[in-house]
Amino acid sequence: MAATPPHPAVSSHTYTIAGVLVTVHGLAELPPSVAAAACLWLLHPRLQARETMAPIAAQVISAWNARVHSGTAGRHPNGLVAVAFDQRNHGSRCVDPLHNEAWRQGNPRHVQDMFSCYHGTATDTSLLIDHLESYVFNTPASPKITHHLALGISLGGHATWHCLLSDPRITAGVVAIGCPDYTRLMTDRARLSKRTTYTDTTPPGASFLGSPDFPPALRDAVAQYDPAGLLLPAHFNPVGADSPPSLDRFKLLVRERLHGKKILNLSGKADKLVPYAAGEPFYKILKHVLSRDESLQIGFDDVLFDGVGHAFPQSMADKATEWICEVLVGEERDVTSKI
Template identity: 45%
Template sequence: MGPTNELGLPSISRKSYTIAGIAVTVFGLDELTFDAAEIACLWLLHPRLATQESMFGVADTILNDWNKSKRPSLEDVKLVTMGLIAVTFDQRNHGTREIDPLVNKSWKQGNPRHAQDLFSIFQGTARDVSLLIDCIPAYIFPTPEKTVTEHIVLGVSLGGHAAWSCLFHEPRITCGVVIIGCPDYVNLMADRARLSKLPSWVNGDPPGSQFLGSEDFPLPLLEAVRKYDPAGLLLSQIDIHSIDHHQPLRENPLPDPPEIDKQILLPLMKRCLSGKRILILSGGVDKLVPYHRGEPLLTWLKKAIAPNGWFADGRIHLEDIIFEKAGHEMTSAMIEEASRFVGDYLSEDPASTSSLVREAKI
């Protein structure tokens, strides 16, 4: 038996590269079989205040699971020919890229620009993923025997927010796992402002009415959120009379869009989400990124993409699993679900993908 990691799993090979000025670690190159001409790349995005090393165990687990599943099968040629690698790197202002430690802190920890800093860091990470997708094949496969044909993203917390952006804005990302992340930045940060008792929140009448557009959440940030955040992007297309865009906290179910708005949303949804597979893993007692802050948007989205929904032909497969006793953490059970989801995605026939919404509480 070969060397094992701290989890007792066989250690997956690691190779280090400097790509576009970013220190990148690639897992699994040595384990690729000769007949694996097509390669899937799993991008692993770490939490806030962590580094790429925190995702090494995830890489080992998922790649070990996939490599064990690859057995010659007359029924499923894809299992034989598809190889899987994983990539980690430090998010902006983290690890080897840290410039100012305060930028990674929250309002309560003394950072007055928490909303701007958090958003810009994980959006920067999403753009780094796109840049690295462009560049990495020339480093790891400089000869044509192997080609990267699939891209999957898995992000945790800060990395989960970035994963949502990758799913919406990078067409080459066709599958994603979001662990304790949120698709509604305004709702998340408004709740955090309320709990932090920011003056821009408590001094409004009613409380919170002055938060958006204040120094704590400036209008240029709100404009960026409406371009890149899933909730900001989708809900900004809805008629202003059917949804209160000035109320920062979304507590209630969102209304179905009227037909005129659907005609605007349909091409946007098609461009961002058609044919994609998404797994959402959340902690039921998570206080830092509470599930209920993303729930209004997720409920609205699940209704739209369901088999009888108004965007059923988008062929989106979405699984939403809540681990009821988990907090703001990535548990071993979450990693198991993520590994199962990635394996299922790589094993399926893309032509057979149809709309599916699965919800579960564990």
């Protein structure tokens, strides 16, 4: 699923931090005189592991270092490292493979398992931000990590939304084939999977939410952490007409959680597993609000790729790489303007 860009591998060092194996890419390539570094957190897809993210780590770090060496990264450019770790129940942390599978593969708790997994990933990312620097930059002469960004693919894309909403230290994120509306996404998946909790009601799907496939306690968790559930509670109706949005509350929470952040959303037009349509109602409201209130200072770039399904092809990797480099240049300018 992840891209395999034609870039030479960069260095990698693996640490055990908070009981989690954490691979840091690009330490050996940091310029010796660099005083500050940005950290790109790489969140892998479902059924994959941290090694999946090594190619995109190499591509982004190589592109940024090329800018630094050519003098196009600003007057005082940050170094860049990328960090990958196994999401819960994946890779070195796997305790039960069935719980990573979907309904069709025999996992009756697919909805609970997936949401709790990537909610846990956002929690783990914040925990590792707390401790990473003490492991990799632990001398007085070491660089300081001054910026945190995230790039997530599929399951990792869902998690990136949570990271952006929950941790003020993460100021930019690339959401690749992810979704901000878990309720709509999984209601549609229940329809496609012909779950009886969806099909055996009139109209179909009317009782899916709150059923054993989407229990009440999960609805509560979605309302607390999911972008659509948190920012626009009770607005979206996956099986009927949406209610009028409460934009005052939306603006208040967006300002509180996302002010000054930048988001790149990458989707495939032919994606059937995480269709763009599942997130589109949320994107429309977000774009509407952002276009009318520049004081929010939130950048949201929404890019659809023709002919791309549920995949992270080279075209997406290239777009993400260029965007991350531009974000890093912009952050360097912001710091310089304050000096």
